[in-house]
Amino acid sequence: MTVAANPNAEAETLNAKLAGLDLAGRLSLVAGLGGRVVFTTSLGIEDQVITAEIGNHRLPIDVATLQTGRLFPETLALIDETEKQYDIHISRYEPEQADIDAYAAKYGLNGFYESVEARHACCGVRKLKPLARALDGATIWITGLRRGQSTNRSDTPFAEYDAERHLLKVNPLADWDIDVIKAYVADNSVPVNPLHARGYPSIGCEPCTRAIKPGEPERAGRWWWEQDEKRECGLHVAEEASSIVAQQ
Known part of the structure; x- marks a missing residue:
């Protein structure tokens, strides 16, 4: 696939x-466009649905996660379980130790609790830089973004151009709600993180994720100490990602 x-x-x-295809059709179409197609999974319930489709249909899509x-x-254990169930390899991309050491020297290991700047810097080291390596050479990036996850994701398209990373970004579950996700998981015996059953609909790093309270949005447990309802790590906000990486 050329640009x-x-x-x-x-x-x-x-x-x-x-928009006119089912999930299998969407993934098959994207896989057939050519070039390197990468799906990055957090091992969350929606990402497990995509992984199941990739594995069951043996689609030529690289699966990667940010470790x-x-x-x-529980998330780490699920990586191994998922690989075994679908006979696939999930590439792990980790932060550089030098970056972690530099962050800790400047902010402290858990300095992300002290300011948004420090939290963004941590996400930059542990997520954005590894993501850049995961997407190196990719022409298409598949994600598990859904419109129902939060208000700032309510307009998520099925496909968009990521000008920051110079690739097509595809969100095949954009129109799936959580009930459809859960039904697919139950009908297809998809392995999921046991934390979902303990009140964690959205799961990230352990220090930055809590269970949500009844009536709270799905992502309310992420960076819960911050007041901004649109808080993100930068993976899916191009301008924010560029700013965070520039600070490293």
Whole structure:
């Protein structure tokens, strides 16, 4: 797959095509576009649905995860379980020790609790830089973003052009709600993180994730000490990602 003269128009065309397909059709179409296609998984319940489709249909899509060094033990165990169930390899991308040491020297190991700047810097070291390595050479990036995850994701398209990373970003579950996700998991015996059953609908690094309270949005447990309802790590906000990496 070559970069289109007008990548935004290409993304709009692909978005329209994907809208009329089921999940298997969406992933098959994207896998057939050529180039390196990468799916980055957090091992969350929606990502497990995508991984199941990739594995069951033997699609030529690389599966990668960001092993930040602060993940829950349950998440780490699920990586191995998922590989065995679907006979696939999940590439692990870890932060550089030198970056971790530099962060700790400046902010303290858990300095992310003290300021948004420090938290963004931690995400930059443990997530954004490893993501850049995971996507190196990729032409298409598949994610598990859904419109129902939070208010700032409510307009998530099926396909968009990521100008920061110069690739097409595909969100095949954009229109799936959590009930459809759970039904797929139950019907297809998809392995999921046991933390979901303990009140963790969205799971990230252990120090930065708590169980949500009844009535709270799905992502309310992420960086809960911050007041901004639109808080993100930068993976899916191009301008924020660029700013965070520039600070490293």
